[in-house]
Amino acid sequence: MTAHDMLQLQTIDSALDSITHRRPRLPEKLAHDADVAALAQVQSLVAAAQARIDAAQQSIEAAEHAAGDLTTKRTRLEAQLKTVIAPREAEALMSQIATLNAQRSDLDDQELAALDEQAAGEADLAAASETLPAVQATCAASAATLADALAALAAEEVSLHAERDTLAASFSAEDRATYDHARKQFGVGVAQLQHSHCSGCHMDLSPAELDLVKAAPAGEPSECPQCGRILIR
Numbered sequence: 001m002t003a004h005d006m007l008q009l010q011t012i013d014s015a016l017d018s019i020t021h022r023r024p025r026l027p028e029k030l031a032h033d034a035d036v037a038a039l040a041q042v043q044s045l046v047a048a049a050q051a052r053i054d055a056a057q058q059s060i061e062a063a064e065h066a067a068g069d070l071t072t073k074r075t076r077l078e079a080q081l082k083t084v085i086a087p088r089e090a091e092a093l094m095s096q097i098a099t100l101n102a103q104r105s106d107l108d109d110q111e112l113a114a115l116d117e118q119a120a121g122e123a124d125l126a127a128a129s130e131t132l133p134a135v136q137a138t139c140a141a142s143a144a145t146l147a148d149a150l151a152a153l154a155a156e157e158v159s160l161h162a163e164r165d166t167l168a169a170s171f172s173a174e175d176r177a178t179y180d181h182a183r184k185q186f187g188v189g190v191a192q193l194q195h196s197h198c199s200g201c202h203m204d205l206s207p208a209e210l211d212l213v214k215a216a217p218a219g220e221p222s223e224c225p226q227c228g229r230i231l232i233r
Contacts (some may be wrong), residue, residue, distance in 0.1 A: 001231075002220075002233075003232045005170060005171070006171075006175070006190055006232065007033060008167060009190070010188065010189065010190035011163045013164070014166065014188060015160055016157065016161070016164070017187075019157050019160075023150070028128065028145050028148075029146055032143055032146045035138050035142045035143075038135055038138075041130050041204060042128055042131055042135050043141050046128045046129060046130040047128075047133060048126055049121050050121070052117065052120070053125060055117075056114045058116070060114045060115060063108075063110045063111040063118060064111065065105055070103055070191055071104070074097055074101070074104070077096055077100070080093055081094065089185055105205045111129070182228075186227070186228075186229055188229075190221070191224060191232070192232050192233070193205075196228055198227060200229040201229065202222060203227065205225060205226065209225040209226070213225070213231055214233065227231065
């Protein structure tokens with residue numbers, strides 16, 4: 001294992017980290033998420049319109065049922081009215097019939113209002129249903145595009161893992177442990193000496209520290225005196 005190998009392993013791991021970071025932030029995913037939200041909104045409009053229609057229909061049926069009961073009662077009272085002779089009893093029956101007529105008028109108004117509500121719900125349903133196929137098609141298309149992007153990332157990931165496995169196999173147990181410890185501690189555990197500073201912590205090294213780093217045998221990693229990362233020169 002050379003310092004170059006360790007740096008190459010860090011490069012591969014950084015690329016794998018980048019894939020993990022990029023996957024949930026892919027432009028294709030953001031676009032698909034927006035399409036899913038748009039579809040959910042249209043589906044919500046469809047459901048709301050249908051619920052409005054159903055509620056109006058229930059109100060219409062309830063009004064019709066109640067009106068039927070009132071008609072039956074009124075017919076019975078009108079039949080009784082034809083048979084009574086006493087003025088007071090006739091007055092009472094006519095009062096009851098008038099009350100039933102008023103209730104029936106209220107029910108008719110309620111039914112008309114429910115019919116208007118039903119018509120409005122049907123208009124909303126038609127409008128939402130008209131846009132639904134296009135939104136569904138857009139969502140399906142962006143899902144396919146996202147699947148392609150994820151497949152490309154997965155293929156890249158598989159290739160990087162294969163390259164990593166081959167490279168890591170050349171490390172001694174001690175070097176592997178050193179690398180794994182630095183990676184666990186810093187994330188990016190291997191840095192390069194760039195002029196007089198570490199590319200990991202971006203701190204300038206003193207002349208004495210530079211001499212210490214440069215004293216390491218050529219091709220072997222050393223340690224950054226500032227941050228403790230594995231330092232490659």
